[in-house]
Amino acid sequence: MKKIITISREFGSGGRSIGKAVAERLHYHYYDKELIEKIAEKSGLSKEYIEEKTESSKPESSFKYAFLGPNLFHYSEDYLWKQQKEVILELAETGNCVIMGRCADFLLKDREDCLHIYIYADLSFKIERIVNLYGETDEKPEKRLRDKDKKRAMNYKYYTERTWGMAKNYTISLNSGEIGIDKCVDIICDLVENM
């Protein structure tokens, strides 16, 4: 029985819905926003800053510091990465959890009790999904998808030196648009229980 499930996903692929459903069915803890809170608590950095930097921002330079308030010193993105890493390694110790994004697949790659999942989909599926979920914006959905995933890929590359979306980084990769959200949940839960 696998104790930890990491889910990396393309924006709009339904990865978050899959992660939540898997956690619910297996009675595992679901870490997404809560992860941000834990990193904030540990690091003293603001949730907004962490949210921006841990997933979707281009790390412009490891020497770029952010000044975050009168009681805080200068922090580099490398400091944040270190805190994020420690929080994820600690969570892994407690087990029975689903961890969304934040390079958890890389940070936990040497643990044998992990199942690493990658969820992606075709453009048309993702466009329909983000417009339904988040509504229309002035920016075209194609551009929103491209920008978000480009940043995720750059962030991943910067910290892990791996290419985002390569099958070999994961135990299993699923095209949620073709396979369907519910079927993806079934496959993942079955693997957790029977691998």
Add this chain to the structure above:
Amino acid sequence: MKKIITISREFGSGGRSIGKAVAERLHYHYYDKELIEKIAEKSGLSKEYIEEKTESSKPESSFKYAFLGPNLFHYSEDYLWKQQKEVILELAETGNCVIMGRCADFLLKDREDCLHIYIYADLSFKIERIVNLYGETDEKPEKRLRDKDKKRAMNYKYYTERTWGMAKNYTISLNSGEIGIDKCVDIICDLVENM
């Protein structure tokens, strides 16, 4: 019900065993060596030449010709690619088949009745497997694996302009070493029957 299953795989990952087992269970036709025979028949090229060029050879140049016998004119690798493409498109029309390698995932990417699979595994699993299956050679197994997959990746890149091993090229990607050969077969057959 998906009518065509394409399987791309790393050398030593057990992809061939998975393909054969899937074909057997679903009563689908299994095309691997037979594909070579069909391309040979259609093109007039030798089986050895095709085997060498369709999977594991670096296409040095599209202008490099091979002189193959007194009754044959000069053939370029692009001629072989064209023949291979036609054979695979014709086979797809007949349906209910498993096609191993040979860029079939790319050639059939626009057909909705296809399930595209990528099978890979960790180095230790692949080493053990090739030594068991093919025996020891003077060349270290790490090198045999690296050379074979490097050639497959270059061949794939040359003809498809895609990166080999990117999850998005497939419906599902499976780490056969972690998941197990039998479980991979179960997952694929279930998808074929229920997608």
